[in-house]
Amino acid sequence: MAAPTEVAMAAGPAEATEAAELSRALGRLLPGLEADSKLGRRRALEALERALDTAAGPGSDPVTFQGPWAGLLLPRLLRLLADPAEGCRALAVHLGGAALAPHLDDAVRALRSTLLDPFAAVRRESCECAAALARATPDHFHMQSESLIGPLMQTISHQHWKVRVAVIEATGTVIQFGNGKSVDDILSHFAQRLFDDVTQVRQAVTSVVGGWLLSLRDRYSFFHKLIPLLLSSFSDEMPEVRQSAATLWEKVGLQWQKENEEDLKDKLDFASPPPTHYPPQESRPGLGCRELVFRNLSKVLPAICHDITDWVVGTRVKAAQLLPVLLLHAEDHITQHLEIVLRTLQRACADEEKAVVSSCTRSAELVGTFVSPEVFLKLILAMLKKVPSPSGLLVLASVIRGCPRDALRPHVNIIASELAQAHICQGSENDLYLENLLLCVQALVSVCQEDCSAASLQLLEVLVTIMAVSGATGLGDKAQKTLDTLAVVENVPSSQDLYRKHMGTLLEQLTASQGNWTLHSIELLQFIVILTQSGPAIGENLQHVIPTLRTCLQPTADPHMRLKLFSVLSTVLLRPDDTINSQGQFHGHLETVLKDILVPNLQWQAGRTAAAIRTATVSCVWALISSSVLSAKQMQEAQETLMAHVLGTLEEDSMMTRLTSCHIINTFLKTSGDAMDPDKSLKVYPELLKRLDDVSNDVRMAAASALLTWLKCVQSSEAKAYYQSNIQYLYRELLVHLDDPERVIQDAVLEVLKEGSVLFPELLVRETEAVIHKHRSAAYCEQLLQHVQATAAVTL
Structure with missing residues (x-):
């Protein structure tokens, strides 16, 4: 570094005197900048500030001022930017800014190059320099900040995670002290870093975005863009990132609440209690946080709904995880956006990625928690009527699961009746469709308990249909367990008592079309489930059962259907007292069974199928005469x-x-x-x-x-x-x-x-x-x- 006298000699005669005086003053004060005590460094900085104000007064020559400044003071001030004392750092920034301003173009030009240097260490140092330059020249930096964004974003995906962290932190400072419009240029890059494999990188994004939400000068205009980034960290896999995001978000909400006290006066004075049936595992966000989300939801929601159906799996997962966080904040304000939310959930619940489906079912539960059933049922049932789908049923089941019992009680019959309609109940034989249909019944029974009693016939119809057409045995077992649960909430001893209660109505509805049944008719499959599962209730309804068997077992009927029915009839006849003769009334129908059902099917006809039917008929005869049913x-x-x-x-x-x-x-x-x-x-x-x-x-x-x-x-x-x-x-x-x-x-x-x-x-x-x-x-x-x-x- 040049000595003070050398600096003075470099100037002209007039300027030399002023430069010499300034150099002597700096010479006395500069050692204080390196004092061990915080107080000593601060006093030296304050004295320098007074000396420089005098030297830079009206009529002073910039050359006289800049020479000593750049040669003697600037290096020391740059070192003080890392001082542990906040006051010292602030004074160093203030003093250094004026000196660096004339060299800002050169500094930025150099940084644009070094930020793309082949060596990782150079890039990291360049990031620190960019941040320091931003802090040191707050009055001028905004004019040049945009030119650093490009190189920074080119470096943000560098293979070294420490470089990525340095870029994110530097970007935070550059935008904080620069031009806020650059936020638009970095949003997609920051969003991408939320997928980073390194925790420190995701933590850096969270901290920087949280800092912007708290202190960016024009942050209000960027709330709808920054809030989703911060709230996305609520679902991070690492607890420390989640905790950091929650802490920052709470501060953001409290700060915004304080800044808008007048606007929120009524809500603050008359705070509303949490909604009934508020999710017990969740802590209700503060008023400021809730208001921030609500007021920006119309801008945030379309983008999230779009991303949930993106072709990139990671994007879909992140967007799906963010949606329940937003809904938890929005509470009953969801109603205003319900159509787009439900439409998105219906599409997303068909996703092959389990994480997407899991988050979307959680979102649907929150819809049930915060939105009136009158509103969501109108939309969901209309969607199911138009296009019954597994995903639509999953959304309905999830919404029901999240809904309070008191709110859902008046709608139990409507839901059960819709589920029992043929276009839904018999909408598909796909196992996933049937599984989600079963989830709807399970949710309704679980939430409404005894309130389901008035709709037990419709729910029984749905469960019988699931058992009838499900290809997976496990699904049939689940349906039977649900039927047992329905019996418990109805306060009857067993599911067979439910059959006894509704058997007549069920069979009347079912057998109306018996003349047109084939092996694949859902009505036939339902009839078989009733015969095999209802037990003693069969004996109470022989007036429906026997005529149906007679019609379906005529030689002109579908031979494969006859084979199936004879097998079922054999099973029933082996336990007559528990099934077909539970009331001792079978003898009244014996002639029909013998002459109209068994005899026609024992007669010889050509073909393997006809032979198989004779075999099945012989088995039926054996079951009949070997049981105790005949006198x-x-x-x-x-x-x-x-x-x-x-x-x-x-x-x-x-x-x-x-x-x-x-x-x-x-x-x-x-x-x-x-x-x-x-x-x-x-x-x-x-x-x-x-x-x-x-x-x-x-x-x-x-x-x-x-x-x-x-x-x-x-x-x-x-x-x-x-x-x-x-x-x-x-x-x-x-x-x-x-x-x-x-x-x-x-x-x-x-x-x-x-x-x-x-x-x-x-x-x-x-x-x-x-x-x-x-x-x-x-x-x-x-x-x-x-x-x-x-x-x-x-x-x-």
């Missing part, structure tokens, strides 16, 4: 009606059909005893005899068992002699199977022959002795002969 008289009636048709099914390709038919015939024989007409009886055993040649051992065993029962029936018949020639034929055929390769079949046939031996023992002995030598082993024939002899001896 002895009714069993006899069933036998007379069905026996001939069941005998025909013994020739079916399906092993299960043949096996089940054998069991049915056996049961019929056991219950008829000797009451069967001989002519009809003689038609039974030949068909059973054929089954002894079946490919399935199970069928052969079942046929043998049925033959044994048939022989018992003949034994007790008064017309025993009428059967002799047939019995002789039977003996001969059975003796062939007594030599079967399968030992289990031999054992079964031996038991049949033993049972039949009491009819015509001499005849059996002759037939046995005639073939014994043909058998691979005479053991079974010998056992049979010994049995006949022993029986004869006992008889004698």
Whole structure:
């Protein structure tokens, strides 16, 4: 640095004297600028201020003034810009500004270059210099500040996070002391830094924006642009960033409230309490914060709603997270913007990104909290009527969940009735659609509790539909649990009692279209759910159930539908006392079941589907006669009606059909005893005899068992002699199977022959002795002969 005398000598004769005097004054005061004590540095600065005011007075030469200033004082003042004492820093800024002003163009030109230097350290130092220059020249800097914004924004995405932080902080100072219009140029860059992976970078954005909201000269004109940036940090992943944003925002609100006390006088004097049902996990923002958001919402909201549907995932997530923060501040003022909010939520709730959907459902809950149901239901139900969608239902469910019970109570019937309408209830079989439809019911039951009682029929219709058409088993289970919950709030023992309460109405509405049902008809699927889930309520409504089954199980009806219904009917018939005969009234419909439902479907028709239907029908017959639903008289009636048709099914390709038919015939024989007409009886055993040649051992065993029962029936018949020639034929055929390769079949046939031996023992002995030598082993024939002899001896 040049010595004071050298500076003085560099000037002309006149100026030299003034420069020398100023240099001597500076020489005395400069050491004080480096004093250890804060007070010493401050006194030195104040003395310098007085000396410089005198030197720079009217008539003074700028050259005389600038020389000592630039050469001696400026470097020290620049160092004092980092002084720990605020007063010293302020004086240093004040004194340095006047000196730097003439060199401002050069300084800015240099910084524009160094801010883009290849070396990160140079960029960081340049940022600090730019901030210091702004602070040092507050009266002149605004004229040059805009030229620094470009280089700063080019550096804001630098790969080194410390450079990014330095840029953000420098930008904060440059705009604070420069031209506020530059805020528009940096907004998108700052918004992008809120996605930065480094916490310190996001913290820097939060601090700078908060600082602008507090102290930017023309901040009022930028509130609607800066508020979203600061409030976006409320959802930052790091607690320290969230806390910093909350603290700054509270200060902003309090400051604005104080600056606008007159305007807010009534609201301050008569503060309104928090809205009822205010979210318990939230702290209500102060009046200033709420007013700031409300007054800027019309400017902020369109941009946020646009960003929620942006093609960039991160942008959508940030915008979606910001929306509930704004709504929490706006409270009932949301109503003025409800249409655009709901339209945006409906679109955003269809997003594939879970974070977007989660934030939007939270926003919808806040709509329910702060907006009257009369208002939001009118809009939401209109949207669902126009285009039913999973996202629309999710919005409705969320709004209901956020709504106070007292406010929602008068609208329960309206909501339930709309949900039960075909255009919504049957709007789609998509699992997501049904899941969100279920969420609506769950929300309504959860919020309104006992108030749902008056709408339980409509809610039951919705739940039955969900269970009927949902492809996912888990969803059906959830619907059943919701039905159980509805039963609890209705104060009835179980969901079956809900069916009992509404079964008649449900079936009347449902079965009106039965003549047009196919396998895919939603009404059919609903009917099946009712049959399988309502339990004893079926027995109370046979006047609806049986005619519907008769219509849908005619041979002319959809064959796949018939297959499904027979399966369901079999299930119901296996538990008659808990279902179809709970009231003991099934006997009144037995003839219809036998003649109009079972018989037509046992008749042979070509094709695999027809064969599958016969199999299903045989299973139904077996369920009917093996349960306890039929009395002895009714069993006899069933036998007379069905026996001939069941005998025909013994020739079916399906092993299960043949096996089940054998069991049915056996049961019929056991219950008829000797009451069967001989002519009809003689038609039974030949068909059973054929089954002894079946490919399935199970069928052969079942046929043998049925033959044994048939022989018992003949034994007790008064017309025993009428059967002799047939019995002789039977003996001969059975003796062939007594030599079967399968030992289990031999054992079964031996038991049949033993049972039949009491009819015509001499005849059996002759037939046995005639073939014994043909058998691979005479053991079974010998056992049979010994049995006949022993029986004869006992008889004698």
